[in-house]
Amino acid sequence: MLDASAPMDYGDEIDLSQQLSQVCLQSPLLLSHSEEESADKFDVGTVNLADPENPSLDFLCTPDFITPVEQQFSTNLDNKENSTGLRSPRALTPVRNKRLKHDTVHTKPSWRDENMRRQSPVSIQNPFLLEDTNLPQKMITSAKITEDEWEQTFISIYRHDFHEIREIGHGNFSRVFKVLKRIDGCMYAIKRSRHSLRSTVERRQALTEVQALAAVGFHENVVRYYTAWFEDEYCYIQTELCxxxxxxxxxxxxxxxxxxxxxxxxxxxxxxxxxxxxxxxxxxxxxxxxxxxxxxxxxxxxxxxxxxxxxxxxxxxxxxxxxxxxxxxxxxxxxxxxxxxxxxxxxxxxxxxxxxxxxxxxxxxxxxxxxxxxxxxxxxxxxxxxxxxxxxxxxxxxxxxxxxxxxxxxxxxxxxxxxxxxxxxxxx
CATH class of the missing domain: 1.10.510.10 (Transferase(Phosphotransferase) domain 1)
Structure with missing residues (x-):
């Protein structure tokens, strides 16, 4: 065993450093029987390599030149393999390595952002404007709208944007109110469905009037249409007040x-x-x-x-x-x-x-x-x-x-x- 008090010459220091490096780099699981015997012949004495608080560990062990700086495994967050969901057992997956350090910052929306965020509402095709070639391709007809796409949760547009004055008319399917729009101070007529439109068929019928008014456009002898929306299973249509x-x-x-x-x-x-x-x-x-x-x-x-x-x-x-x-x-x-x-x-x-x-x-x-x-x-x-x-x-x-x-x-x-x-x- 080495004596810490005994003087060592320069050659002994080199041999000691080389032997310590071999001990740090070699895993005990991978040592052969002959290597174990040669390792037993070397006793580090008072130096405890298993102690992480040992200040002499950094001095005794050489730098790690085996593990490359740029890992070979891709850890890009935009990879679909990194998305949430069922994963294979950890034992069958590649070794988890540290995240790569990039010199540049990518501002392009990631796959995760595009697929996990809340999607925009569907665009409904107007059956009265089929000849318009400038319409976007990704549109659906009212017959293909699902129940979930009809449902919307938001603050009441009617209560927020309009002040109801009085009811000025009603029919079998709707009621008409005289309202004041809060932002411009002008009077309008709001036509609201008389009953809640619970079925998809009822909503399609209400949507027909909206699409027809929009397709006609402005004409002096047609009641002017401004906007429409669905709220709490009711259809609201804003028109000019007659x-x-x-x-x-x-x-x-x-x-x-x-x-x-x-x-x-x-x-x-x-x-x-x-x-x-x-x-x-x-x-x-x-x-x-x-x-x-x-x-x-x-x-x-x-x-x-x-x-x-x-x-x-x-x-x-x-x-x-x-x-x-x-x-x-x-x-x-x-x-x-x-x-x-x-x-x-x-x-x-x-x-x-x-x-x-x-x-x-x-x-x-x-x-x-x-x-x-x-x-x-x-x-x-x-x-x-x-x-x-x-x-x-x-x-x-x-x-x-x-x-x-x-x-x-x-x-x-x-x-x-x-x-x-x-x-x-x-x-x-």
Whole structure:
């Protein structure tokens, strides 16, 4: 055994350092029998290599030149093998090494970030805008939306953004409220579904009105659409606020039944239907309750039953009092002419002064084109009624053809001449 007090020469120090290095680098499990014997011949004496607190350990052991600085095993956090999930037993996996030190910082989103974060809501394809080629490819139809994708949790947009003033209307499927938008201080109408839309079918039906309004876009004679959203299983649609509908106006103002007023309503509604039909849509629910008034302008609203004009969508009939015979017999070959019949029935009801029959002989006579004479109205207007209520759908005029009728141009020419006369009198 070495004596720590005995003097050593320079050669002995070299031999001691070499032997200690061999002891540090060699594992006892890998030593052969002969190597063990040679190792037994060397006794380190008072030096305890197993003691981690021994300050002489760093001095006695040489640096580790065997383990490379850059490990061969990839420990990139962007590797899918490092994602959470079931792992193989630790004994079958490679040795865990220290994380690599990179000289540069990568700012590209990792695979983990892209797949573990909350995904954005789905984009729904508008069936009324199929011809638009600029739409993104990753869109789904309302028929493919799952229950989980319908469910959303967020702060109430209705309560946060709007102040409810009062209810201004209601129907079988919805209620309409007059609201004040908090951020701009303007009045709007909010249409909310009457009952919670628990099933996917009900939500698709509510979504149809939203998509139809958005597809039509802005038109002077169509109720302007702003936005819509689903909240707590209810559908909310924000539109412009109108003063009243045609039914309410008829009850409040008898002058609506005058021929000049009827012609103006017919002209503006024909303009609205012409714009809608040019977009490939049909309304299928034209009636006084769905025609609104704002500053003397008549606007068509409530697109809950709107479909494509080509008949590719499921059709739900509107109010039977304003429906032609072919739609009641499931003939959907000329859907645009259905709207023209409904427009004729609406104006005819205003001129008649009585609600249209819901059944019986008068109901059938109206659909056969047998109209009673209307005293006090011109023959021209009554001929327009007969044309719009013609039992043959192909014989009814289109919205564009109705707009070109001479009765509307004569009225416009008369108004223009009166304006010119007023200007002349003022100049005098």
């Amino acid at each position: 003063e009243s509908n045609l039914t309410q106006l008829r009850d409040a103002d008898p002058n609506v039944s005058k021929e000049t007023s009827l012609l103006e309503i017919m002209r503006q509604m024909a303009s609205a239907l012409s714009a809608i039909h040019s977009k490939g849509l049909v309304h299928l629910d034209v009636k006084p309750d769905n025609i609104y008034v704002l500053n003397g302008v008549y606007k068509l609203g409530d697109f809950g039953r709107a479909v494509r004009a080509d008949g590719s969508m499921e059709i739900e009939e509107g109010d039977a009092r304003y429906m032609p015979l072919e739609i009641l017999n499931d003939d959907h070959s000329q859907l645009t002419k259905v709207d023209m019949f409904s427009l004729g029935a609406t104006i005819y009801e205003l001129a008649r002064g009585l609600p249209l029959p819901t059944s019986g002989a008068q109901f059938q006579s109206l659909r056969e084109g047998k109209l009673s004479l209307l005293p006090g109205y011109s023959l021209t207007l009554q001929n327009i009624f007969k044309a719009l209520l013609n039992p043959d759908a192909s014989a009814r005029p289109s919205a564009a053809e109705l707009l070109n009728h001479s009765v509307f141009h004569r009225g416009l020419a008369r108004v223009s001449s009166l304006d010119a006369l007023e200007v002349t009198e003022k100049s005098l």
